[in-house]
Amino acid sequence: VISAPDSALDGPRPDPAPVEYAGLLTRTIGMAIDALLINVVAALASGAVLLVRALFSVGAPRDTTALAVIGSCLYVIFVLVYFVGFWTTTGQTVGNRVMQTRIVAANGGNLPPRRGLTRMLGMMISIPLLWGFLPILVTPRRRAVCDLMARTVVIFVAPAEQPNDPPAP
Amino acid sequence: MLRELASAAVRPAARLGRDVDRRTRHVLSESSRRALLSSVDVTLATVDGVLSSEVLDDVAARVRASGVLERLDAALSAAADSPEAAKLIRTVMGSRAVDTAFELLLENDALWRVVDEVAQSPAVSRAISHQSVTFADEVADVARNRARGADDRLERLARRLTGQGRVRPADAPARQSPSP
Numbered sequence: 279v280i281s282a283p284d285s286a287l288d289g290p291r292p293d294p295a296p297v298e299y300a301g302l303l304t305r306t307i308g309m310a311i312d313a314l315l316i317n318v319v320a321a322l323a324s325g326a327v328l329l330v331r332a333l334f335s336v337g338a339p340r341d342t343t344a345l346a347v348i349g350s351c352l353y354v355i356f357v358l359v360y361f362v363g364f365w366t367t368t369g370q371t372v373g374n375r376v377m378q379t380r381i382v383a384a385n386g387g388n389l390p391p392r393r394g395l396t397r398m399l400g401m402m403i404s405i406p407l408l409w410g411f412l413p414i415l416v417t418p419r420r421r422a423v424c425d426l427m428a429r430t431v432v433i434f435v436a437p438a439e440q441p442n443d444p445p446a447p
Numbered sequence: 448m449l450r451e452l453a454s455a456a457v458r459p460a461a462r463l464g465r466d467v468d469r470r471t472r473h474v475l476s477e478s479s480r481r482a483l484l485s486s487v488d489v490t491l492a493t494v495d496g497v498l499s500s501e502v503l504d505d506v507a508a509r510v511r512a513s514g515v516l517e518r519l520d521a522a523l524s525a526a527a528d529s530p531e532a533a534k535l536i537r538t539v540m541g542s543r544a545v546d547t548a549f550e551l552l553l554e555n556d557a558l559w560r561v562v563d564e565v566a567q568s569p570a571v572s573r574a575i576s577h578q579s580v581t582f583a584d585e586v587a588d589v590a591r592n593r594a595r596g597a598d599d600r601l602e603r604l605a606r607r608l609t610g611q612g613r614v615r616p617a618d619a620p621a622r623q624s625p626s627p
Binding site for chain 2: 300301302303304307376377378415416420434
């Protein structure tokens with residue numbers, strides 16, 4: 279457990295519980311669960327759309343470029359809504375919930391939508407060679423580049439602290 | 448004409464017969480119903496009287512005082528632990544009768560219908576789903592615990608590689624409230 283004296287931003291508190299920050303592997307597993315879920319949902323939705331389209335398409339096949347562009351845009355929007363929605367409402371995606379972690383603002387509290395979008399941007403630029411996640415290993419509060427950009431931390435939560443039913447974004 | 452006269456003469460008699468029959472059935476059914484209820488009432492009252500009396504307490508106390516239960520328990524334990532009992536069980540289980548009984552049981556369609564009914568019952572479905580959730584929770588618990596341990600090991604390795612060593616007090620993270 280990594281712990282330190284009270285932050286000045288929190289104000290006087292009688293006995294704050296020590297906070298444990300989630301490390302690289304825990305966060306990677308949570309991300310993998312989210313990625314799996316997102317891709318399964320996207321694949322099912324794509325399959326349904328293609329089946330319906332096959333019912334109504336008559337004659338020669340049309341150019342599918344426009345369809346691919348629309349699908350890609352919808353996919354990006356879905357990913358954005360999924361992550362930013364969960365981060366800013368419950369602080370937990372499905373992967374976070376399974377791994378019992380939560381994203382909170384560095385000074386405590388929920389994440390505002392704008393900082394959620396900033397964090398998403400930070401995650402996207404961190405993906406090449408996963409360079410943006412390596413700081414988790416060496417920074418004191420196990421923060422990645424996206425955490426530093428959005429001023430967030432990822433902490434472990436006890437099962438009792440988890441919200442019962444996280445609302446869909 | 449003759450037929451009409453005959454039927455006019457017989458009709459009141461038939462009506463009277465039906466009426467008598469109905470009344471008799473009613474009286475008999477009412478009597479038998481009352482008799483049944485009375486017998487149930489008497490039985491329950493008797494049982495209630497016996498249970499509320501001190502007779503049962505006396506009987507139980509005497510049985511306890513006589514040590515019959517201890518002797519019975521000791522005798523049963525000795526019989527169950529004896530080599531003869533083991534030999535008897537081996538003989539019975541090794542006999543062809545048991546094999547035949549099991550074969551006949553497995554060939555019985557009624558058994559598989561019962562199994563199907565039980566497997567499709569809501570209670571069993573609920574139990575299986577609860578078991579699945581518990582198993583998933585256990586898997587997630589194991590993954591979480593192992594990941595936490597691996598997090599620490601990875602961090603130590605990274606700090607060793609970067610020459611940072613242990614966490615310096617100045618680098619120590621601020622304690623904060625996890626919830627808003």
